[in-house]
Amino acid sequence: MKLPQDDVTFASTRRNFITQTGWVSAALLTGSMGAGAVTGASSAPGAAPATERRGKLPLGIELYAVRTELARDLPGTLLSLAQMGYEAVEFYDPYFNWDPAYAREVRARMDDLGLRCYSTHNRIPSFTGEGLGRAIELNHILGSRQLILATPPKGLAGLEAWKDLCRQLSDAAQKLEPHALTAGFHNHRTEWAALAGGPRIMDLIAANTPENFVLQLDVGTCMEADANPVSWIKAHPGRIKSVHLKDWAPGSPAEEKGYRVLFGEGISPWKDIVAALESVGGLEFYLMEQEGSRYSELETARLCLDTWRKLRGED
Numbered sequence: 001m002k003l004p005q006d007d008v009t010f011a012s013t014r015r016n017f018i019t020q021t022g023w024v025s026a027a028l029l030t031g032s033m034g035a036g037a038v039t040g041a042s043s044a045p046g047a048a049p050a051t052e053r054r055g056k057l058p059l060g061i062e063l064y065a066v067r068t069e070l071a072r073d074l075p076g077t078l079l080s081l082a083q084m085g086y087e088a089v090e091f092y093d094p095y096f097n098w099d100p101a102y103a104r105e106v107r108a109r110m111d112d113l114g115l116r117c118y119s120t121h122n123r124i125p126s127f128t129g130e131g132l133g134r135a136i137e138l139n140h141i142l143g144s145r146q147l148i149l150a151t152p153p154k155g156l157a158g159l160e161a162w163k164d165l166c167r168q169l170s171d172a173a174q175k176l177e178p179h180a181l182t183a184g185f186h187n188h189r190t191e192w193a194a195l196a197g198g199p200r201i202m203d204l205i206a207a208n209t210p211e212n213f214v215l216q217l218d219v220g221t222c223m224e225a226d227a228n229p230v231s232w233i234k235a236h237p238g239r240i241k242s243v244h245l246k247d248w249a250p251g252s253p254a255e256e257k258g259y260r261v262l263f264g265e266g267i268s269p270w271k272d273i274v275a276a277l278e279s280v281g282g283l284e285f286y287l288m289e290q291e292g293s294r295y296s297e298l299e300t301a302r303l304c305l306d307t308w309r310k311l312r313g314e315d
Helices: 014-029 063-072 074-082 094-098 099-111 127-140 160-177 202-205 219-224 229-235 272-279 297-312
Strands: 059-062 087-092 119-122 146-149 182-186 214-218 242-245 285-288
Touching: 059 063, 059 297, 063 074, 063 297, 074 297, 087 119, 087 285, 087 297, 094 119, 094 127, 099 127, 119 127, 127 160, 146 160, 146 214, 160 182, 202 214, 214 219, 214 229, 219 229, 219 242, 229 272, 242 272, 272 285, 272 297, 285 297
Parallel strands: 059 087, 059 285, 119 146, 146 182, 182 214, 214 242, 242 285
Antiparallel strands: none
């Protein structure tokens, strides 16, 4: 996920949320929810959904993929995603500005819709000082169990700087463990490059963080960097606990290529990737991600989900 310079701000007052969610509750009461949603659900933080307990890994969506809709109408966007059949959502950086009361409202609405939040995307303040305590509180409310660093600090360069970041993240992982949470890192194209006179950044991160540290795999950026996602998964068994199902194809955005292709339209070997993730990767859940396409955000989310179901033989 590429975080914007100026974060999209979600509406965050209790009054606005309740006003927006009135029609959502009506949809639940009148039975207009899609078949994929479970109404009236209430679950403790960190508890596995029924589908996961039966062995089927949940499919969620990184909410950056619907960022414009989310900023306009958070409860309505959650409803739309639940109606499509998404089982989980991953909140990104703006959630860190919520107060606990608003986070509880969001969690209650998610429970009503049968949606879960297993992970959040964060900037570095979520892993240090008072920010870590705030992140723990908000993630507990949302039910999350993975705090993922979405992007490294600006200006980070050189072997020692990356080692310092690894020490910082490892320390955060240790502090998170008693709270049933863990830390992780989300890769980009640049992290598949080698440092001057050193290893690839992703290899350095894997070697300098604890075994419970999540190596969240962004497939699209891995493919763009000409790295091998299947080999990466197999080289780090048990550590790829979440994955972004973003595709990529050679070409320019003007040609609707690059990251603008829908899931399944790019060159990623999805069947091999899924097999590796589920056999050795330690995967706990999937996350669809799209940075923008030729369709609207919600239509893009629906089309990607349809393709995923075909791949899994669920349609």
